[in-house]
Amino acid sequence: MASSEVDQKFLGKLGKQVEPNNALLASMLFKLLGLSINLAEHTAKARKQRKLDTSRATQSLELYFHIIWLAREGLIMLEQYVLPMVGDHGELKVLAFKLQASFYHIFVLFHNNPSVSSMGINTPIPGIPPIPRLDKGKGVERSDAASETGRSSVQPTHPMESGAVGPPPGFGPKIPEPPGAFLLPSVDYRPTAREYFRQAVALADSILWGSHSLRLSVKTEYAAFLYECEHDYEGSRKLAKDTIAEVYDASEGMDDDMFHDACELVTVLGKMMKRGLESENAPVGSSAPPVTMPVPAAVPTAGMDNFI
Template identity: 55%
Template sequence: MASSEVDMKFLGQFAANIQGDHPLLAKALFQVFGNLTMLSEKVIRARKLRRLDTTRDTKSVDLYCRIIWYAREGLVLLEQYVLPMVASYGELKVLAYKLRASFYHLYVLFHNQPPVSLKSGTQISTPPGLTSPRARAVKLDKGKGVDRGSPSRGSPSQLYRPSSVQPTHPLEGGPVGGQPGVRQPPVEFAPNFLVPAMDYRPIALTCFQEATILAEKHLWGSHPLRLSVKVEFAAFLYDCLHEREQSRRMAKATIAEVYNAAEGMDDEMFEDAAQLVGILGKMMKRGLGSGGSGSTPGAGSSGTRRTPPRGGDLFAVPSPGMDNPI
């Protein structure tokens, strides 16, 4: 996802706190907040539709277009209106650079060329012996001929039904797919008119590295924003670069940093850090068999959560799962 619940919480707090001193920056932050609010739900839905046939007009294509559009607009807001004005804000600077990396992460997931494969070798195909429903233009009624009881989708009577709108161009009208003998141009993936299709992995990697450097410089080891940067960076390494061992090492090192941190935190920040540490604990075991998960841990995931120290005490607290559909 472009942003976790922790990022959204801090973003809203920063925007509200600087309204009086810096109204222009606060306005841009509220716009980014609204962008992420609209985007988050679509990213969650799109996880199940990530493998799609871009040559067909499907709901997933429309969803992808919307995700790419929101990501593009979020990048414009960040790069033109937010990043130039956050040099004197430590935490806000870390969050702004992290969100920029998150938007490029979405480009990699949904609009990269070559496409990113989350599970190598997995492809959707029609099993042998079966015919795709889209290839059936005529519905047969158990060998009794064409079913003429009710006009079905794709039946000849519907395909050649005369229209009240007369064609004004030689290539308009006629059967579905154009005039016979006319070769159709190749279909281009719809979001290409929004942003060019290219390999965004190097750009996203650089953005995550910059955000990580800033987080380690300005924030202590158990700060929720620092953990948020590491969680999504580890997911990016695993899913997009297929650096799975490096991803597990980063998750393990981040948990060690949390337990070595001596700084205290309030109850709300502690709960946020506890949720992120629980996710990191599962990412540390990703791909290691029954103990690992096939996808980034998120809402509804089971298992014992590890929590960072608060006031010198180490104890587990039950906390709800945080949506993390990266």
């Protein structure tokens, strides 16, 4: 998520490439690199906590605010300064579209309404009782039993005697906004994130070869989005399986660094391909064996340069 180590490598590499001809674009890429490293650390910490405490202003809530703020600022920089200048830079265009989807992925995980993740700020926390609702100007709501005991046996002769008068039409009690609404609107971000992921995948398929590490990064995060946010478990596993098959079918050579990254991403995709199946198929009291995936058989070719 906004971004992987592969994305961070390409942010630095592409920033150096465009710096001689476009200092502004290079500056934005380097800023996005720093922001992405910071954001990755915060999201990793949030994943360890698994659930943020929304009952009071604790450190976890501050962590949530920081994640949303970083993702929002990164998206602004990306859409205002990077996307308009990607031009014909193939790898940079794929990376920019992928980061756009990745920032929305963070919005879905941490700030979606309705909540779709255990890390979301709107997720109910088991064991924490709801805060009693206060009736402004009339004290705390009392139970029906208490109301019955205090009610007069004489029938009211005037509307005011029947109890408190409700507010006029259109002036009902205001629904409190969820925490973080001051940073970002509390809406459903899944359709937007889904569309940006599809655009990034289509662009990566049309520009990059099957074993390109940036292409694998796009599909790895899309598979994670399908599983965690869309709850399309079968679709996520199928995407991971198809991506691994595409790696094996690729015949292009890679340098050592890209080969290493591709091997790691294939291993991650292999685990995602089996995700959720171990608990369904394994007998009670047993654990499924770890998934080990063979690395792609591409061999670096002497003198071969990236064609993009």
